[in-house]
Amino acid sequence: xxxxxxxxxxxxxxxxxxxxxxxxxxxxxxxxxxxxxxxxxxxxxxxxxxxxxxxxxxxxxxxxxxxxxxxxxxxxxxxxxxxxxxxxxxxxxxxxxxxxxxxxxxxxxxxxxxxxxxxxxxxxxxxxxxxxxxxxxxxxxxxxxxxxxxxxxxxxxxxxxxxxxxxxxxxxxxxxxxxxxxxxxxxxxxxxxxxxxxxxxxxxxxxxxxxxxxxxxxxxxxxxxxxxxxxxxxxxxxxxxxxxxxxxxxxxxxxxxxxxxxxxxxxxxxxxxxxxxxxxxxxxxxxxxxxxxxxxxxxxxxxxxxxxxxxxxxxxxxxxxxxxxxxxxxxxxxxxxxxxxxxxxxxxxxxxxxxxxxxxxxxxxxxxxxxxxxxxxxxxxxxxxxxxxxxxxxxxxxxxxxxxxxxxxxxxxxxxxxxxxxxxxxxxxxxxxxxxxxxxxxxxxxxxxxxxxxxxxxxxxxxxxxxxxxxxxxxxxxxxxxxxxxxxxxxxxxxxxxxx
Numbered sequence: 001x002x003x004x005x006x007x008x009x010x011x012x013x014x015x016x017x018x019x020x021x022x023x024x025x026x027x028x029x030x031x032x033x034x035x036x037x038x039x040x041x042x043x044x045x046x047x048x049x050x051x052x053x054x055x056x057x058x059x060x061x062x063x064x065x066x067x068x069x070x071x072x073x074x075x076x077x078x079x080x081x082x083x084x085x086x087x088x089x090x091x092x093x094x095x096x097x098x099x100x101x102x103x104x105x106x107x108x109x110x111x112x113x114x115x116x117x118x119x120x121x122x123x124x125x126x127x128x129x130x131x132x133x134x135x136x137x138x139x140x141x142x143x144x145x146x147x148x149x150x151x152x153x154x155x156x157x158x159x160x161x162x163x164x165x166x167x168x169x170x171x172x173x174x175x176x177x178x179x180x181x182x183x184x185x186x187x188x189x190x191x192x193x194x195x196x197x198x199x200x201x202x203x204x205x206x207x208x209x210x211x212x213x214x215x216x217x218x219x220x221x222x223x224x225x226x227x228x229x230x231x232x233x234x235x236x237x238x239x240x241x242x243x244x245x246x247x248x249x250x251x252x253x254x255x256x257x258x259x260x261x262x263x264x265x266x267x268x269x270x271x272x273x274x275x276x277x278x279x280x281x282x283x284x285x286x287x288x289x290x291x292x293x294x295x296x297x298x299x300x301x302x303x304x305x306x307x308x309x310x311x312x313x314x315x316x317x318x319x320x321x322x323x324x325x326x327x328x329x330x331x332x333x334x335x336x337x338x339x340x341x342x343x344x345x346x347x348x349x350x351x352x353x354x355x356x357x358x359x360x361x362x363x364x365x366x367x368x369x370x371x372x373x374x375x376x377x378x379x380x381x382x383x384x385x386x387x388x389x390x391x392x393x394x395x396x397x398x399x400x401x402x403x404x405x406x407x408x409x410x411x412x413x414x415x416x417x418x419x420x421x422x423x424x425x426x427x428x429x430x431x432x433x434x435x436x437x438x439x440x441x442x443x444x445x446x447x448x449x450x451x452x453x454x455x456x457x458x459x460x461x462x463x464x465x466x467x468x469x470x471x472x473x474x475x476x477x478x479x480x481x482x483x484x485x486x487x488x489x490x491x492x493x494x495x496x497x498x499x500x
Contacts, residue, residue: 029068037073040066042263047087047123048075053304055131056085057267061138062240070111072104081141084108084115085134087123114141160208160239161421162403165196165228166414167217171251174285175351176313176344180416180430181215192415193224195432197231199413203421206237207411209400210244216272218248222260229264243268243307243399250296251288258303268307268398269300270340275316275323276330283317285351290330297334307396309338314374315367316344317359324370332381337396341374342389343367368490375486386454388489405449407441444500451496456483464499 044052044065056063056076067077069084076085088101105115116137122130169184169192182188210232212225225246232238245268246261248254261269271293275281278289293310300308310331314324331339344361346352352359362370375385383391387405390398403410404420412419418427418437425437443461450457459482466482469475474488474495484492 030071031068033068033071033073037066037068040073045087045089045120047120049304050123050127051076051085051087051130053262053267053306054127055134058241059135059138060241061142069113070107072108074108078138081138082113083134083137083141084113086115086117087120088117089120159408160206161409161411162209162211162400163205163207163232163236163238164211164213164400164410164412164414164417164419165217166215166412166417167212167220167225168192168215168415169219170214170216171219171249171287172285173351175355176284176316176346178347178350179215184216184219189220189224193220193227196228196413199428199432200228200231200235203411204236205409205411206239207232208239208242209403210238210242211400212246214247216249217246218252218254218257222257222264225266226260226264229266245270245309245398245400247272248296249288250292251286254296255299255302258299258305262303262305267305268309269296269305270309270311270338271296271300273310273327274313275319276327277319277323280316280319280323280327284313293330294334297336306337308334308336309340309398310334310336312339312341312374314341314343314370315362317361319362319370321366321369321373324373328374328377331383332377336383337393338398339378339383339391340389341371341378341391343371371490372486384454385486388452388484388492402453405452407446407449447500448496451484451492451499454483456481458482462499466499469495 048065052063052065056065061078061080063076063078063085065076067074069077074084075087077083078085086101101117105117108115114137116134118130118133166180168181169189170181171184173181210229212228217225229244242265244266246266247270248257249272258269272286273281273293274284274286276290276293281289297308297310300306312327312331346356346359375391378391379385382393384394385391386397387401390401392398400410402408407420409421410419411421412427415428415430415432419425420440423439423441425440427435427437429435446461447457450461456478458480459477460480462482466475469488470477470482473485474491475482476485484495488495
């Protein structure tokens with residue numbers, strides 16, 4: 001039975017009850033229910049977890065889960081739409097439950113709330129229909145401008161910024177890494193978090209992405225990351241549906257940590273795979289094997305974190321086209337949402353630099369072939385290239401990293417963290433001193449960064465003749481934009497240098 005004007009699901013079995021269609025944010029609730037509500041959040045049913053993590057958590061209008069309202073704890077609540085969503089197991093179809101549900105619904109409706117009830121079986125067999133139904137109910141309850149997500153305007157001044165925390169701790173230094181990192185111990189970790197919390201308080205801002213990079217952020221106890229995130233939420237305006245990423249080393253047992261990450265609101269993980277071939281991973285100084293990478297991915301999913309990125313390195317010691325195939329097959333088989341594929345660069349000051357004459361590396365032509373094979377394989381598998389080194393399923397691109405390439409504001413906090421903040425560039429050195437690094441955002445930067453993206457940049461930005469690059473297949477036109485082809489991306493430094 002359907003009551004009110006909420007649109008029905010394609011399949012039956014859902015009813016809605018509304019009164020006045022008003023939008024009211026409940027302020028009164030029974031505080032004695034808070035411990036139970038917290039317990040229910042940690043122990044959601046499989047159907048609640050699916051609806052929350054795969055739809056409601058990232059919905060553009062904020063939902064809350066296991067929300068206390070009056071004397072009730074409702075499954076999901078949207079204050080702006082005045083909407084309660086309840087998921088019902090089979091027990092709700094017995095008479096005693098039906099009577100209780102009706103009383104509960106009437107009392108919530110008396111507070112100008114819309115209540116819709118959805119059977120668990122609908123989540124199993126008609127999930128897209130459920131999502132569409134909830135979306136339609138929200139839109140029918142709000143003005144159109146409030147119900148729709150804000151239009152994208154990359155680089156626009158009113159776009160929210162990105163927040164980056166550099167966590168410099170590692171178990172040991174990888175032989176190829178030239179990033180700032182130090183060995184972790186509990187005291188150093190506590191001191192670093194305390195100092196970072198102080199720095200947080202020096203800024204104001206509005207953010208829709210948060211990124212914990214390193215180093216190895218996952219080496220910290222989750223409570224340390226929680227302190228940073230809680231401090232940031234207290235100081236800044238961080239969107240309810242913000243993309244929050246943490247980089248993880250799969251050599252650690254991440255099962256409990258993934259649960260803690262999900263509980264604190266982290267919804268994306270980047271796992272340092274580097275290679276799915278154990279021989280190559282060990283040559284890179286990675287102690288975990290392929291099995292541990294697979295366990296890390298599965299641990300994230302069990303915790304409800306579905307947005308998962310893997311790192312892959314090209315041109316590493318002993319790598320061949322055939323072994324690269326093994327890694328690409330593994331990425332495809334794991335069904336992750338994102339891949340970052342980087343070519344190994346031997347940097348001065350690393351162990352690899354000291355032993356470069358002894359390393360068995362593929363030659364330049366082989367590395368180029370590996371890159372083009374990666375682009376082709378990932379595009380065919382549904383992970384579409386959107387930046388020189390990055391591939392994603394539709395809609396799962398790294399929102400945070402896109403800010404770097406489109407010259408949106410981002411604030412970096414931590415030793416060696418860089419910022420582009422209100423037109424100025426600065427960074428913190430290894431003593432945590434702030435170093436000004438000039439201004440940014442000029443035409444040269446727009447060309448240099450914009451051409452990293454698969455969509456390219458507007459032709460009007462470039463004042464140089466690019467016809468030869470197009471004729472040679474190194475660049476292509478895409479409407480009003482011009483972009484590098486995969487072959488052109490291999491020569492990006494040379495091409496971009498000629499254009500700026």
